[in-house]
Amino acid sequence: MTAASLTEVPLKRRLRRAERTRQVKALALVLPLLVFLLFTFAGPIAGMLWRAVDDREVRQVLPQTIAALANWDGKDLPDEKAYAALAGDIQAARAAGTIALAAKRLNYALNGFRTILTSTARNLKAVPEAGTAKETLIKINSAWRERTTWTTIKDAGGPITGFYLLAALDLTRNADGAIVAAPPDQAIYRDIFARTFLISLGVTALCLILGFPVAYLLATLPPGRSNLLMIFVLLPFWTSLLVRTCAWIVLLQSKGVVNDSLLWLGIIDEPLRLIYNRFGVCVAMTHVLLPFMILPLYSSMKAISPAYMRAAASLGAPPLTAFLRIYLPQTLPGIGAGSLLVFILALGYYITPALVGGAADQMISYFIALYTTETANWGLASALGAVLLLATLLLAIVYGKLVQGQPVTGGMKN
Amino acid sequence: MEAGMVTAAPALVRFSSIQKTYDGEHLVVKNLDLDIRKGEFVTLLGPSGSGKTTTLMMLAGFEVPTHGEIYLADRPIKNVPPHRRDIGMVFQNYALFPHLTIAENIAFPLSVRKTNKADVQERVSAALRMIKMETLAHRRPGQLSGGQQQRVALARALVFNPQLVLMDEPLGALDKRLREQMQLEIKQLHQTMGITIVYVTHDQSEALTMSDRIAVFNDGIVQQIDRPDALYEHPVNSFVAHFIGENNVLAGTVETVEREYCRVALAGGGTVTARAVNVSGAGASTSLSVRPERVAIVPDGTVSEGPNRLPARVQNTIYLGDHALAVLDVAGNGEFMVKLQPGAHHSLGHGESVHITFRPEDCLALDPV
Numbered sequence: 001m002t003a004a005s006l007t008e009v010p011l012k013r014r015l016r017r018a019e020r021t022r023q024v025k026a027l028a029l030v031l032p033l034l035v036f037l038l039f040t041f042a043g044p045i046a047g048m049l050w051r052a053v054d055d056r057e058v059r060q061v062l063p064q065t066i067a068a069l070a071n072w073d074g075k076d077l078p079d080e081k082a083y084a085a086l087a088g089d090i091q092a093a094r095a096a097g098t099i100a101l102a103a104k105r106l107n108y109a110l111n112g113f114r115t116i117l118t119s120t121a122r123n124l125k126a127v128p129e130a131g132t133a134k135e136t137l138i139k140i141n142s143a144w145r146e147r148t149t150w151t152t153i154k155d156a157g158g159p160i161t162g163f164y165l166l167a168a169l170d171l172t173r174n175a176d177g178a179i180v181a182a183p184p185d186q187a188i189y190r191d192i193f194a195r196t197f198l199i200s201l202g203v204t205a206l207c208l209i210l211g212f213p214v215a216y217l218l219a220t221l222p223p224g225r226s227n228l229l230m231i232f233v234l235l236p237f238w239t240s241l242l243v244r245t246c247a248w249i250v251l252l253q254s255k256g257v258v259n260d261s262l263l264w265l266g267i268i269d270e271p272l273r274l275i276y277n278r279f280g281v282c283v284a285m286t287h288v289l290l291p292f293m294i295l296p297l298y299s300s301m302k303a304i305s306p307a308y309m310r311a312a313a314s315l316g317a318p319p320l321t322a323f324l325r326i327y328l329p330q331t332l333p334g335i336g337a338g339s340l341l342v343f344i345l346a347l348g349y350y351i352t353p354a355l356v357g358g359a360a361d362q363m364i365s366y367f368i369a370l371y372t373t374e375t376a377n378w379g380l381a382s383a384l385g386a387v388l389l390l391a392t393l394l395l396a397i398v399y400g401k402l403v404q405g406q407p408v409t410g411g412m413k414n
Numbered sequence: 415m416e417a418g419m420v421t422a423a424p425a426l427v428r429f430s431s432i433q434k435t436y437d438g439e440h441l442v443v444k445n446l447d448l449d450i451r452k453g454e455f456v457t458l459l460g461p462s463g464s465g466k467t468t469t470l471m472m473l474a475g476f477e478v479p480t481h482g483e484i485y486l487a488d489r490p491i492k493n494v495p496p497h498r499r500d501i502g503m504v505f506q507n508y509a510l511f512p513h514l515t516i517a518e519n520i521a522f523p524l525s526v527r528k529t530n531k532a533d534v535q536e537r538v539s540a541a542l543r544m545i546k547m548e549t550l551a552h553r554r555p556g557q558l559s560g561g562q563q564q565r566v567a568l569a570r571a572l573v574f575n576p577q578l579v580l581m582d583e584p585l586g587a588l589d590k591r592l593r594e595q596m597q598l599e600i601k602q603l604h605q606t607m608g609i610t611i612v613y614v615t616h617d618q619s620e621a622l623t624m625s626d627r628i629a630v631f632n633d634g635i636v637q638q639i640d641r642p643d644a645l646y647e648h649p650v651n652s653f654v655a656h657f658i659g660e661n662n663v664l665a666g667t668v669e670t671v672e673r674e675y676c677r678v679a680l681a682g683g684g685t686v687t688a689r690a691v692n693v694s695g696a697g698a699s700t701s702l703s704v705r706p707e708r709v710a711i712v713p714d715g716t717v718s719e720g721p722n723r724l725p726a727r728v729q730n731t732i733y734l735g736d737h738a739l740a741v742l743d744v745a746g747n748g749e750f751m752v753k754l755q756p757g758a759h760h761s762l763g764h765g766e767s768v769h770i771t772f773r774p775e776d777c778l779a780l781d782p783v
Contacts (some may be wrong), residue, residue, distance in 0.1 A: 310476055311509035313496040315523035316574065322497075325522075329513045 045389070051382035052165055055158035061102035062089040066157040074151050074177065083133035083144070086153075087124060094121045108377065109163060110152045116143045151175045164383035189367075189384065193391075196363040199281060199353070200346035206286040207293035207342045208335065215297035215334075220306070233294050241288060245355045248284040249275060252356070280356040288352060289345055293338040300334025333403065340399050344392050364388055425449040425485075426578060426610050427473065432482035434468055442468045444634040446482070450612060455604050457613045457621040459657070460631030467582060469631070470614045474580055475499050487577065497526075502571030502579040506586055508563045510555035516566050517542070517551040523574040541569040544603075561592045568600070572609070581613045585620065597623045618658050622646070630654050651692050652780040655703040662709070662750045663783060664702040668693050676779055678702060680724075682746025687721040688777040699782045706751040708776035711740060711762070712769045720771050726750065728766045731759035744770060 059066050064085035072078045093099045099121050106113035120140050128136040137144040144150075155163065155173060166172055166179065170187035174180045181187065214233065218226050236244060251257045252274035259271040274280055304327065312322035350365040357363075364384055371381035427450040434443040443465040450456045458466035471477040473484060475496030483490050491499055502523075510519050520541050524534045542548045545565040555563055564584060571579055581600075585593045601624045604611050615621055621628045622642045629639040630653070638645060638654045649655035656663070666678040669685070676690040678700060686702065693700050711726075726742040731754075738759040744750040752770065754762075762768070 305507070305509065307505050307507060307509035308511060310474075310496070311503065311505055311511070312522070312526075313476075314474055314499075314501060314503035314580075315526065315570065316497050316500070317522070317526040318495075318497050321526055325526075326511055330511075 048382045048385050049389075051378050052386040053160050053162065054379065055105075055156060055161035055163065057105040057158075058102045058153065058156040059158045061093045061098045062086065062153065065089045065153060069150065069154045069157065072150070072154060074147070074154065074175070077134075077145070077147060078150050080131060080134050082150070083137050084128070084130070087128055087133045087137060090117070090121050090124055091127055094124075106152055106156055108167075108380070109156055110148065112143075113149075113152065116141050116149065120144070148175045151177075161379075164379040165386065167380055168383040168387045189364075192362070192364050192367060193387070195361070196347060196365075196388075197391075199278070199285070199361070199363060200343050200349075202282055203285045203289060203346045204293075204339050204343045206282060207290050208339060210286065211290055211293035211297055211338065212331075212335075215294045215301055218294070218298045219301035219304075233291055236288065236291060241351060242355075244288060245284055245352050248280065248287065248356055252280055252283070275356050276358045278357070278361050281353045281361045284352045284356045285346060285349060289342045292341045292345060296338040296341065297331065297334040300331050300337075304330045336399060336403060340396065343395070347388060347392060424452060426452040426454075426487055427612070428485040428488075429469070429473075430483050430485065432469070432472065432479045432484065434465070434472060434477065435480050441480075441634050443472075443479075446636060448629060448636060448639065450610065452610055453608050455601070455611045455613065455624060455626045457615060457625040457628045458631055459615060459618060459621040459628050461616055461657070464631035465634040466614050466616075466629075466631040470580055470582055470612060473578075473612065474501055474503055500574075500576050500578075502574065502576035504564075504567045504571045504579070504581040504584040506583045508555070508567040508584075510563055510566055510570070512555055515552050515554055516547065516558070519555065519566060520570045520573050523570065527574065537573055541573045544572075545569045560588050561596065564588065564596060565599075568603070572603070572607070577610065579609050579611045581611060583615050584613075585615075585617075593620070594623075600624060622658070628658075630657060632657070648691075649703065649778065649780070652701045652703065652783050655778060655780055656783075660706045660751060660753075662704045662706060662744075662747065664704070664745055664747055664750075665782065666700055666702060668696050668698045668700055668779065670696055675774055678779055680745040682744070684724050684745055686724065686777060687774040688779040689775055691778045692780045700779045701781065701783045703778045703780055704772055704776060706739065707753040709752045709770050709772045711742075711752055711754070712771055714767050714769060720773065722774060722777060723769055723771050726768050726770050728762045728764060728768060730764065731762055733759060742768070742770065 065082060068082040068085040069078060072082065090099070093102065099117060103114040103117040106117060120137065123140045124136070134144075155161070155177075163173070167182065167186070168189050170182045170190045171179050172182040172186075214229075218229055218233070220226075221229060249256075253259070254271035254273065254275075256274070258274060259268075262268045263271065274283075308326050308330070309322055312326045313319070317325065347363075348365050349363055350369060353361055353363050354366055365388075368381045368384050368388075371377040371384070427448075429446045429448040432443055432446040433441055435441050446465075446469060448469075458469055460466045468477060472479050473486075475491070475494065479492060483492055485491065486499065486501075510516075511522065514522065517538055521534050521538045524537060529537075538551075539548065542551055545568065547562060547565060547569075550558065550562065555566065558566065567584065571581075584600075585596050588596060597620055600611075603609070604624075613621075613624065625642055627639060628642055628645055630637045630645065632653050638650045640648075642658075645654060645658050649658060652663070655661050664680055664682070664686075666680040666686075668690075669677040669679050671690050671693065674689055675687055676693060676696075677685055678688050679685050680702075688700075688702050712723075724744055726744045728740060729743055729748060730741040732739040732741065733756070736756065738754040738756050740752045740754055740759060740762055741748075742750040742752060750770075
């Protein structure tokens with residue numbers, strides 16, 4: 001007993017020490033990449049998720065107003081104190097030049113708020129005397145008599161808001177704080193999400209239909225010829241995405257190669273509209289994403305011994321039966337991996353739809369880019385990004401569950 | 415061969431002038447004529463590249479003969495696709511479907527034949543009983559040992575009662591002990607079920623253990639087809655003598671031929687009498703074949719009867735448990751093996767001069783190697 005415990009302790013410690021050196025070494029090897037990913041990937045994503053709920057602009061510009069509205073029940077107009085606080089805040093903000101910041105944020109929530117705020121700031125010559133703030137403000141702009149004006153300010157008080165996330169899902173809060181559908185002119189994102197998913201799904205299906213036979217050929221051809229074919233498959237990877245997309249424009253435009261050929265052959269009388277519409281987007285995206293489908297399919301097919309098909313045939317299965325019951329089920333992991341890869345990549349596509357799509361073919365990433373670069377509405381851009389990220393994660397999890405549930409079974413029961 | 419055709423029981427399989435080439439330049443199978451009778455266990459034996467596997471694949475329908483016709487139950491099958499040949503096949507690496515359970519694997523040939531469900535169930539459980547694996551029915555192939563996978567592959571090839579079962583080196587991946595056990599099991603299955611089996615292997619002991627008849631392939635040609643004992647005792651040429659069992663080779667020249675026997679002057683000195691099996695006549699060079707167990711070692715100075723007595727020098731002795739081997743230098747062959755009783759090797763000293771004797775009928779004069 002004592003002997004055992006005497007030797008046990010140093011042994012354990014020795015083991016730990018030995019393991020520790022190994023672990024430190026392993027960590028040192030991955031550290032550069034880890035740090036890189038942390039700064040370029042994890043950090044920005046966390047920042048994006050935070051911006052989707054971050055709401056401190058109004059609080060910074062109108063701090064007293066927000067404080068005064070803290071206890072306001074929102075049923076009637078706020079009391080004189082709130083009006084006085086607002087007047088004070090506006091004066092201070094005008095002096096600091098920060099009025100536009102709050103005006104921009106409030107305008108997202110209520111169209112026209114910018115005008116209300118800037119006109120009030122312009123016309124408010126001095127801090128109103130005690131007890132006359134409400135009267136003064138309403139005189140300057142009758143909007144201060146509206147309850148929604150005040151609920152908008154209270155809602156935008158932050159520091160955390162669901163406003164952008166709700167907006168990304170075409171929802172909003174009404175004056176009573178209940179979540180309701182956004183007005184039709186603002187309710188565009190569900191359609192855009194649906195369009196994004198639809199295009200991605202279509203591109204995935206096209207990639208699968210076109211990629212499956214190619215992958216099969218790659219996996220079954222003798223090495224020499226399959227290497228050559230593989231180079232053709234990988235060729236797009238060695239060409240810039242922009243170049244490939246522009247090549248499609250050259251091919252598909254109304255005076256492009258395809259239309260000219262069809263006209264010359266007499267198949268059509270006037271040029272078909274092949275680009276700047278959904279068709280062009282799907283064609284170009286399928287072309288760009290095809291290798292991502294072919295490669296996982298190829299690797300899963302390469303692992304399937306030709307002996308299986310021979311065995312199936314010797315056991316009496318006609319070629320189609322053997323394919324459906326023996327070959328196809330074994331390629332399911334490849335189909336799953338390829339489809340997931342293509343689908344997720346397609347969800348985030350930006351350049352290709354932007355170049356070869358029409359206005360009705362822009363995907364969610366276009367709008368994210370629009371809000372970040374054009375209108376600087378970081379909150380909404382982040383919220384759209386967060387929703388996209390969440391949907392993608394959900395899909396990946398569902399796929400993981402499906403794959404885990406049935407390792408390589410195709411669900412074919414005898 | 416011709417006599418065989420006349421007296422044979424009806425042939426289930428008949429290869430008729432089969433030729434096969436892959437590249438259009440050289441023949442992998444050169445003019446094969448082979449009959450396999452119903453209920454027979456025939457082994458195609460030969461080194462790799464001898465055409466045995468190609469022959470099996472042509473029978474299974476995975477390769478098409480370049481010339482000739484294959485008949486199965488008197489029906490030409492050259493243009494019948496594999497799935498309509500009704501031939502069960504056991505593959506080298508079993509080829510069990512990894513995504514199906516053991517029971518589903520065995521049920522596969524039945525379900526593709528649209529057998530009704532109750533029947534399938536019954537026959538699958540009978541097959542599982544036969545291979546003693548009822549409890550593993552719902553495992554997947556990856557969870558089984560090599561021997562178990564082998565049994566499943568066997569059950570799957572037999573469950574639909576094919577008229578012919580082909581086996582392509584099915585025991586190649588198993589260890590020696592398991593391989594020997596499976597050889598006996600397959601042989602027993604063959605006897606109890608009365609099925610016709612065509613078996614391909616490069617392992618001559620496997621072929622000897624299991625087969626009714628063995629076709630020895632070399633260079634795309636069937637060198638000899640016969641019962642195992644006949645192949646061992648009466649090989650028609652040096653290749654067969656060398657490929658089946660252990661064999662000592664002595665090179666020499668034929669001096670005289672007298673009916674069945676001939677006198678051969680050995681290249682390394684000395685003259686022996688041998689059975690003239692495959693020699694063209696006096697003056698021809700020949701290879702003598704002597705089995706290690708047909709040779710006796712006599713101490714120097716002893717007088718012994720018989721025409722075949724050669725001086726030898728002991729190179730080495732090898733103890734092998736159930737027997738021992740003496741490696742001798744005889745007439746220029748430094749690896750002449752003689753089988754000894756275990757224990758007898760103690761009396762032979764390294765470098766000792768001895769004499770060997772063997773009967774003329776145990777020494778075959780064959781074509782030169």
